[in-house]
């Protein structure tokens with residue numbers, strides 16, 4: 001890890017902390033990240049979420065329809081991709097069989113004009129709608145002296161904050177994915193796409209796995225070791241690319257744009273394929289670990305995040321805090 005990167009993370013954290021206060025957010029990113037780390041015993045040198053994961057590379061090839069929605073240069077030609085699949089949470093030793101835990105897909109689409117980063121999860125909703133709610137969600141999950149969180153506190157928090165249970169309910173209703181490449185992922189925020197004519201379209205993004213939804217039965221789970229995703233991916237990629245369609249789900253009047261715990265009724269929404277992600281090979285973890293996938297900063301013209309979703313804005317300073325902490329080996 002170079003000094004320059006550590007410096008970048010710290011500078012970003014300071015800049016963004018100020019920006020966060022200006023946005024009127026109700027919890028400091030540092031406090032949230034501290035609580036996220038504490039839920040898994042403050043492991044050193046790992047991410048505050050997505051601590052266990054696999055770095056990969058590939059390409060993104062836009063569809064012919066994509067430019068009608070966005071003028072971002074990443075949707076005008078095939079571009080290289082660096083990506084990382086991961087398990088939710090700050091426990092780098094978590095079992096790949098864990099449930100209800102989101103699988104994550106962070107991706108950087110590179111272009112000479114700049115990068116386009118999406119960081120998405122295997123559920124259509126996030127677990128909190130405000131930074132304070134996320135802070136409290138994590139805080140009640142911090143283990144006590146007996147090494148376990150207080151089940152009564154978690155229950156009471158869930159009862160008082162029902163929207164925070166939607167994600168786990170959704171995951172519990174589905175099998176554990178058999179492969180990082182055998183599950184769909186959602187960008188839970190509402191993005192605005194702008195084309196060259198200046199037309200705006202509000203969408204949610206989703207990746208649809210070409211392999212379909214590959215789930216493990218209870219029997220399958222018993223036969224699996226705690227870590228199998230990395231090997232499964234290696235074997236899969238030896239046979240050919242693992243691909244996903246990147247799809248824009250178009251909003252309709254009244255769809256909430258500021259609450260990532262609110263699901264849009266996808267079956268009633270039109271969608272447009274924006275292109276195909278082809279994951280072609282594993283990449284050394286150092287490539288992904290040297291930086292953070294920040295989905296907020298430096299979005300190119302043609303795609304913008306929501307301005308009314310406090311969870312979107314707070315991601316940038318939180319990711320910078322985590323990066324500077326893990327880069328320092330803390």
Ligand code: HEM
Pocket residue numbers: 029032033036046047048049050053084085086103104105106119120121126131134187188260291292293311312314315318319320322323326
């Ligand atoms: C709202 C939707 C969100 C989604 C879909 C999401 C998903 C993810 C994923 C997939 C990763 C792993 C990235 C990687 O592989 O490098 C990650 C990392 C992380 N997330 Fe989130 N996250 C969300 C919101 C938040 C929020 C609101 C916070 C805190 C305020 C947060 C804190 C973090 C941190 C600190 C990391 C580690 C960053 C690093 O060290 O590089 N996330 N997130």
